[in-house]
Amino acid sequence: MADIPFEGAAGLILAGGRAVRMQEADKGLLLLAGRPLVAHAAQRLAPQVQRLFISANRNAERYAQYGQVLADDPSLDAWPGPLAGVAAGLLAWSGRWLVVAPCDTPFLPLDLTARLIGSAQAQGAPLAVACAGGRRHSVCMALRTSLADDLRGYLQGGDRKVDLWQKCVGGVEVDFDDAVDGFLNINTPEELSAAEQGASGQQ
Incomplete structure (x- = not known):
């Protein structure tokens, strides 16, 4: 069972990558x-x-049903990587925290936000x-929105x-060894096929 929304936190799902190992398919829309x-x-x-944001550089109308769609900064080069999506999310959210996850991690822990932010706060x-x-x-990270300028400069x-x-x-690391399956990452057609076997038990 999921926790109540973490105060001051927005989520960002990264779906703006090139997906080379998926023959450049729009990975977030694969079934x-x-x-x-x-x-x-x-x-x-x-x-x-x-609140939920989606970082996407194509098929914005399809992604919009899941959250507000954010495109990468056009001043950056083409396919600039996941940090460009994070930078867009930091600029879009006025709260204190942004929790980031990739679109190809379908079984995310339901306490991801609380554990990441809680650990960051505890360690300053x-x-x-x-x-x-x-x-x-x-x-899969949580970061303060005050990092926006630093990331943009980077x-x-x-x-x-x-x-x-x-x-x-x-940044600090947070141990999720009790939830390894929650970070199953799908990068290839073979991994997508294998994930089908566990999908019914996870959802």
Whole structure:
């Protein structure tokens, strides 16, 4: 059961990537158990936040049914990576926190927001990133909206590496080893087929 929306937090689902390993398909709209991947992610994240945004650079009208669609800053180069979507989300939300997740992670933990923000607050950090099963899930993060200018400067300087920026701003890691399945990431057609087997038990 999901927690009540976390006060001052918005959610951002990243669906603006190129999806090279999916033959450049619009990954968020690929079907899992008869529904788009973005629908699964939205179902998990929306109850945890006050508002939901979708980072998308194509098919905006289809994504709009799940949240307010945000495109990447046109001043950046084409396909600038996930941090460009995060930058757009930070500018769009006037609250204190933005919780980010990719569209290809359909079984997100229902306490993702509370645990990420709670850990960041407890450690006095501006950003927290999820780790599970020995892996750092860099684009599953919560960050303060006050980082907007810092991130914009990072991108305008030509940098794109997510982990490097998180380290530069003092991000902390949050252990989700009790919820490894919640970070199942779908990057290939084979992984999408395999995810079908677990979809009925997760939704």
